[in-house]
Amino acid sequence: MSIGFELSDGFGKMREDYVFAEAGRKVAAFTERHPSRKIYRLGIGDVRGPLFPEIVDALSGACREMESAETFRGYAPASGYDFLREAIAEYCARGGIEISPSEAYVTDGGKNILFDVSSLFDCDVLIPSPTYPVYADGAAFFGKKIEYLVGSESDDFAPDPPRKGRYLIYLCSPSNPVGEALGRDKLTEWVKFANDSGSLIVFDAAYESFVFSGVKSIFSIDGARNCAIEVSSLSKRSGFTGLRCGYAIIPSGLTTASRSVSRAFERYCASSDNGVAYPVQRAAQAALDPSLDAKTLERIREYSLGALALKKAAAKRGFYVLGGSSPYTWLKCPDGFSSWEFFDYLLSLGGICCTPGCGFGEGGEGYVRFSSFAPLQSVDEAAFILSEILRKL
Amino acid sequence: MSIGFELSDGFGKMREDYVFAEAGRKVAAFTERHPSRKIYRLGIGDVRGPLFPEIVDALSGACREMESAETFRGYAPASGYDFLREAIAEYCARGGIEISPSEAYVTDGGKNILFDVSSLFDCDVLIPSPTYPVYADGAAFFGKKIEYLVGSESDDFAPDPPRKGRYLIYLCSPSNPVGEALGRDKLTEWVKFANDSGSLIVFDAAYESFVFSGVKSIFSIDGARNCAIEVSSLSKRSGFTGLRCGYAIIPSGLTTASRSVSRAFERYCASSDNGVAYPVQRAAQAALDPSLDAKTLERIREYSLGALALKKAAAKRGFYVLGGSSPYTWLKCPDGFSSWEFFDYLLSLGGICCTPGCGFGEGGEGYVRFSSFAPLQSVDEAAFILSEILRKL
Numbered sequence: 001m002s003i004g005f006e007l008s009d010g011f012g013k014m015r016e017d018y019v020f021a022e023a024g025r026k027v028a029a030f031t032e033r034h035p036s037r038k039i040y041r042l043g044i045g046d047v048r049g050p051l052f053p054e055i056v057d058a059l060s061g062a063c064r065e066m067e068s069a070e071t072f073r074g075y076a077p078a079s080g081y082d083f084l085r086e087a088i089a090e091y092c093a094r095g096g097i098e099i100s101p102s103e104a105y106v107t108d109g110g111k112n113i114l115f116d117v118s119s120l121f122d123c124d125v126l127i128p129s130p131t132y133p134v135y136a137d138g139a140a141f142f143g144k145k146i147e148y149l150v151g152s153e154s155d156d157f158a159p160d161p162p163r164k165g166r167y168l169i170y171l172c173s174p175s176n177p178v179g180e181a182l183g184r185d186k187l188t189e190w191v192k193f194a195n196d197s198g199s200l201i202v203f204d205a206a207y208e209s210f211v212f213s214g215v216k217s218i219f220s221i222d223g224a225r226n227c228a229i230e231v232s233s234l235s236k237r238s239g240f241t242g243l244r245c246g247y248a249i250i251p252s253g254l255t256t257a258s259r260s261v262s263r264a265f266e267r268y269c270a271s272s273d274n275g276v277a278y279p280v281q282r283a284a285q286a287a288l289d290p291s292l293d294a295k296t297l298e299r300i301r302e303y304s305l306g307a308l309a310l311k312k313a314a315a316k317r318g319f320y321v322l323g324g325s326s327p328y329t330w331l332k333c334p335d336g337f338s339s340w341e342f343f344d345y346l347l348s349l350g351g352i353c354c355t356p357g358c359g360f361g362e363g364g365e366g367y368v369r370f371s372s373f374a375p376l377q378s379v380d381e382a383a384f385i386l387s388e389i390l391r392k393l
Numbered sequence: 394m395s396i397g398f399e400l401s402d403g404f405g406k407m408r409e410d411y412v413f414a415e416a417g418r419k420v421a422a423f424t425e426r427h428p429s430r431k432i433y434r435l436g437i438g439d440v441r442g443p444l445f446p447e448i449v450d451a452l453s454g455a456c457r458e459m460e461s462a463e464t465f466r467g468y469a470p471a472s473g474y475d476f477l478r479e480a481i482a483e484y485c486a487r488g489g490i491e492i493s494p495s496e497a498y499v500t501d502g503g504k505n506i507l508f509d510v511s512s513l514f515d516c517d518v519l520i521p522s523p524t525y526p527v528y529a530d531g532a533a534f535f536g537k538k539i540e541y542l543v544g545s546e547s548d549d550f551a552p553d554p555p556r557k558g559r560y561l562i563y564l565c566s567p568s569n570p571v572g573e574a575l576g577r578d579k580l581t582e583w584v585k586f587a588n589d590s591g592s593l594i595v596f597d598a599a600y601e602s603f604v605f606s607g608v609k610s611i612f613s614i615d616g617a618r619n620c621a622i623e624v625s626s627l628s629k630r631s632g633f634t635g636l637r638c639g640y641a642i643i644p645s646g647l648t649t650a651s652r653s654v655s656r657a658f659e660r661y662c663a664s665s666d667n668g669v670a671y672p673v674q675r676a677a678q679a680a681l682d683p684s685l686d687a688k689t690l691e692r693i694r695e696y697s698l699g700a701l702a703l704k705k706a707a708a709k710r711g712f713y714v715l716g717g718s719s720p721y722t723w724l725k726c727p728d729g730f731s732s733w734e735f736f737d738y739l740l741s742l743g744g745i746c747c748t749p750g751c752g753f754g755e756g757g758e759g760y761v762r763f764s765s766f767a768p769l770q771s772v773d774e775a776a777f778i779l780s781e782i783l784r785k786l
Contacts, residue, residue, distance in 0.1 A: 001619040002648045004559045004591020005516045007657050018663050049465025056460040059672070060453045066635065067449040072442025074634040108501060108637075108666070115665040119534070123398045137664040141512070166397045198397020226394040241467040242459065242671045244501075255395045264400050270411050271530040272508040273501070278635045279452070280670055 013140035019133065019359025020044050023343065027353045040382035042310075042370040043353040045176070045327060047239045051283075052295060055238065058286030062279035076275030079266055080106025080247070084281045087288040088247050094290065095208075097217045103252055105265060106284075108276050110206050110233035110246040117202055117229075118144050118168055120268060121256075126167035128159050130177060130357060130364030132204065135170040144168075150363040151178075153320055157330070157363070158182055161193035169194065171218070172204040174211060177360045177369035178330045179307060179323025181214045187221045194227035201228040206246075207326040209237035209300050214325065217249075225251040229261070236327065237296060238287035245276055245284040303327045306372030306379030313387035329370040330357070334393040342368055350385040406533035412526065412752025413437050416736065420746045433775035435703075435763040436746040438569070438720060440632045444676075445688060448631065451679035455672035469668035472659055473499025473640070477674045477681075481640050484681040488601075490612045496645055498658060499677075501669050503599050503626035503639040510595055510622075511537050511561055513661060514649075519560035521552050523570060523750060523757030525597065528563040537561075543756040544571075546713055550723070550756070551575055554586035562587065564611070565597040567604060570753045570762035571723045572700060572716025574607045580614045587620035594621040599639075600719040602630035602693050607718065610642075618644040622654070629720065630689060631680035638669055638677040696720045699765030699772030706780035722763040723750070727786040735761055743778040 023043050031039060051059075065071035079085070085101040092099050107113050115138035118125050125139040129148040139146050147167070151157035157178040171190060173182040182190075194201050203218035218224045233246035240246075250262040269275075286292070310329040314321040323329035331354075333342040339356035346352040346368070357367030372379045416436050424432060444452075458464035472478070481497040500506050508531035511518050518532040522541040532539050540560070544550035550571040564583060566575040575583075587594050596611035611617045626639035633639075643655040662668075679685070703722040707714040716722035724747075726735040732749035739745040739761070750760030765772045 001588060002591070002650055003514075003593045003620065003654070004650070005514055005561075005593075006649050007652055008513055008515050011513055011657060011661070014660070014664060018660070021663060044468070046467035048462065049459060049467070050462045051459045051465070053460055056456055059456045059459070063449055063452045063456060063672070066442060066444045066452070067446055069441065069443050072444070072632075072635070074439035074442070074632075075437070076635060112666045120401055120404055121396075121398055122401050134664060141661075141664070168398075195394060198395070200396045200398075227396065239465075239467075241667070242465070242469060244667060244670050256399050257395055257397070259400050261396070264404060267407070267411070268404070268534075270414060271407060271527060271534070273505045274634070274637060277637050277670060277673055279456070279672070 010141040010143045013143070014137045015133070019356060023353065023355055023359075026344070027347065030347055037351050040350070040352045040378060040385070041374055042372065042379070042382060043355050045236070045371040045373060046241050047236060047373050048375065049239055051239050052292060054289070054292060055283050055286045059243075059279050059283040062282035066278070073278040076278055076281065078269040078273070078275055080104070080276065081278070081281050084285050087285045091288040092217065092249070094293070095216050097219045099219070099249055100252065103249055103262065105248045105250060105269065106276050106281060107246045107248055108244040109235060109240070110204065110231045113231055113246070113248055114138065114170075114202070114204060115141070118142050120264060121168055121200065123168040123200070124165070126162070126165065126169045126199070127361070128171065129362045130157070130360035130367070131170065131172055132176045133360060136361055148362050152363060153332070156180065156322060158186055161190050164197070165199075166197045167199045169199055169201050170204065171201055172206070173215075174207040174326035176207065176326070177328055177355070177357065177364070179326040179328035181211050181325045184215050184221070187215055187218065191218070191221045191223045191227060195223050199227065203228050203230040205230050205232040207236055208232060209296070210304060210326045212325075219249065219251075225253060229254065234284055234287055237300065240284070240287070243280050243283060245280050302376050303372050306374070306376050307370075309380050309383040310370050310372060310386065313383040314390060317387060317390040319390055327372045329372065331368050331370065333366050333368060334390070339365055339368055346386070346389065350382070350389050352382050352385060403534040403536045406536070407530045408526070412749060416746065416748055416752075419737070420740065423740055430744050433743070433745045433771060433778070434767055435765065435772065435775060436748050438629070438764040438766060439634050440629060440766050441768065442632055444632050445680075445685060447682070447685055448676050448679045452636075452672050452676040455675035459671070466671040469671055469674065471662040471666070471668055473497070473669065474671070474674050477678050480678045480681040483683075485610065485642070487683065487686070488609050490610045492612070492642055493645065496642055496655065498641045498643060498662065499669050499674060500639045500641055501637040502628060502633070503597065503624045506624055506639075506641055507531065507563075507595070507597060508534070511535050513657060514561055514593065516561040516593070517558070519555070519558065519562045519592070520754070521564065522755045523550070523753030523760070524563065524565055525569045526753060529754055541755050545756060546725070549573065549715060551579055554583050557590070559590045560592045562592055562594050563597065564594055565599070566608075567600040567719035569600065569719070570721050570748065570750065570757070572719045572721035574604050574718045577608050577614070580608055580611065584611070584614045584616045584620060588616050592620065596621050596623040598623050598625040600629055601625060602689070603697060603719045605718075612642065612644075618646060622647065627677050627680055630693065633677070633680070636673050636676060638673050695769050696765050699767070699769050700763075702773050702776040703763050703765060703779065706776040707783060710780060710783040712783055720765045722765065724761050724763065726759050726761060727783070732758055732761055739779070739782065743775070743782050745775050745778060
């Protein structure tokens with residue numbers, strides 16, 4: 001006996017599998033066959049811990065508040081507690097971006113809203129590719145017409161805006177998987193295109209903390225407040241992958257022809273979920289406190305050093321490689337290797353797990369991505385092994 | 394300058410406002426005008442705390458684990474940690490329902506999945522009304538054709554299944570807002586209808602812990618494993634409204650004509666979010682431990698006593714009133730009062746906040762809902778005031 005209707009059309013339009021899951025299964029099978037081999041886990045972009053003690057103190061303190069009737073907190077405000085929205089605005093201000101706390105919307109990480117955002121609009125979707133697969137999965141799930149703008153070596157995987165069209169545009173900078181940040185000129189072109197065409201940019205700034213000297217936020221570009229929202233996350237910056245906290249910045253004046261986008265987003269949040277756990281919001285407030293900026297930067301620099309080591313290892317063997325302003329390195333596979341073939345080759349020969357580039361959509365086939373969240377010494381070892389493998393090819 | 398496309402059709406089909414927000418604004422305005430008046434907050438169904446110390450210990454202990462590299466946890470498994478899935482299965486077993494841990498999917502509360510679930514299927518949606526507004530908001534947002542089955546006094550707001558049609562059916566038992574649980578006979582009729590018609594029942598069991606002797610789970614009805622999923626939450630049972638943890642039970646054999654529902658749900662979760670915070674999952678595990686069952690039941694009974702006190706206060710004045718097997722009481726407004734008029738009347742005369750029945754959809758106009766999560770003494774006072782107000786009408 002079965003249900004008499006099918007899964008939604010949109011469900012069928014998502015790709016059949018999620019590349020991280022498949023890579024994970026392969027690595028698990030490999031470690032089972034070779035239990036004594038050392039494995040370098042440079043695949044999925046999960047951080048290593050631990051959380052800074054100041055963050056854990058804030059988290060634990062908030063937990064303890066839940067134990068007393070006087071300080072217990074039930075449902076959180078749908079858009080987040082004011083204390084955190086203020087901390088986000090102050091964090092942005094330290095980066096030179098002025099926003100009002102009421103323009104910051106607390107979310108349970110970036111992924112959920114990146115998946116959902118196209119469902120709020122009557123729009124086609126434009127996705128520079130290769131990129132984070134969640135954009136295309138979300139747009140496909142919600143039945144959107146998707147156009148891809150496929151990057152390549154000729155534009156260093158940072159394609160120019162199209163000549164025409166009106167879209168919801170996903171931009172990711174620094175880019176997952178390519179590892180490079182878009183420069184001010186390129187971002188200015190995108191903002192001009194969006195304003196001229198009536199498009200909306202959804203700017204995924206999940207890796208903004210890895211930008212040391214360039215542009216961290218779309219809102220540092222003139223005109224972006226009329227055509228963009230920004231989605232950010234504490235996952236990579238502060239190690240929150242296991243706690244789940246991020247935020248969207250929606251300029252108060254951003255509108256469709258007839259409606260305020262921020263009011264629509266508030267309405268959507270109020271109907272569709274119940275906010276982020278109170279202790280997690282306190283932890284996020286602590287993570288964004290200026291007193292932790294120096295320590296945070298130090299950890300981010302360590303991840304970056306790993307990415308640079310991998311980049312150098314490949315570059316010195318003459319391979320095309322990008323990265324360094326994010327935890328990711330993007331390497332062209334040696335001649336004759338597909339993404340999955342080179343994935344298998346690196347795993348079996350060097351114990352190095354990466355992520356096949358084909359999992360990031362069109363333009364990704366023939367490349368692999370490394371993430372550098374493993375301990376630096378381990379990434380350095382992997383970089384040496386990689387360099388030796390590439391030397392022999 | 395504005396974005397050149399509009400909000401989605403589905404967004405426009407959600408109702409313009411969310412009744413709890415509007416009621417909240419009215420109460421806030423009232424308290425500002427009358428700062429010294431005592432207010433009985435029987436509106437929104439938020440629990441009062443505190444959390445039991447055992448739950449806070451588990452929560453805090455897990456927070457501390459995040460402080461050490463050895464015990465730090467990053468991304469959670471998309472469907473939840475095994476320790477919690479096992480605790481959910483054991484909790485169900487204590488209630489007489491046998492499920493496998495792999496049939497329990499951890500979510501960040503019930504609301505999100507109740508909003509999203511229709512997006513997974515190519516279906517029309519059937520909603521017995523009045524009910525929790527999130528069902529209709531979600532189905533409207535995702536562009537589903539919705540039919541309402543409007544309850545009334547003649548069926549004590551528990552309408553029979555329709556004669557024909559094939560739907561995704563939302564059932565809420567014990568019912569929000571009516572406060573009564575569906576009996577075994579009625580649930581058997583629903584399961585028979587679903588199996589005969591190829592429909593899918595989404596059973597919202599958020600208030601199952603308030604059922605002391607009747608049916609807590611749809612899976613205690615024969616045949617339900619072929620036609621139902623159940624969504625439950627720790628919000629009301631264990632005071633988790635501010636922590637966010639719930640679960641869905643999806644039978645492993647449940648299928649559409651061609652696909653497994655649980656595999657589809659796993660795929661959807663893996664693409665659209667990153668799971669529930671690790672410390673919250675540890676807290677949920679503690680909350681479901683059998684050692685807390687007695688204390689939990691005691692607290693639930695106290696909430697129930699409040700609901701019964703309100704019910705008795707209205708009944709003894711001859712008013713039509715339902716409730717008692719949930720934290721909710723459902724009262725017919727006195728002749729000539731609309732829901733919002735009686736809401737205003739109770740607030741200004743008695744300082745009692747309730748929720749206007751019209752906010753729960755068709756069939757709700759002319760009724761109000763009380764929640765009984767306030768301290769019992771306060772609910773008892775409100776019951777006395779209500780009884781006096783009704784006496785004079």
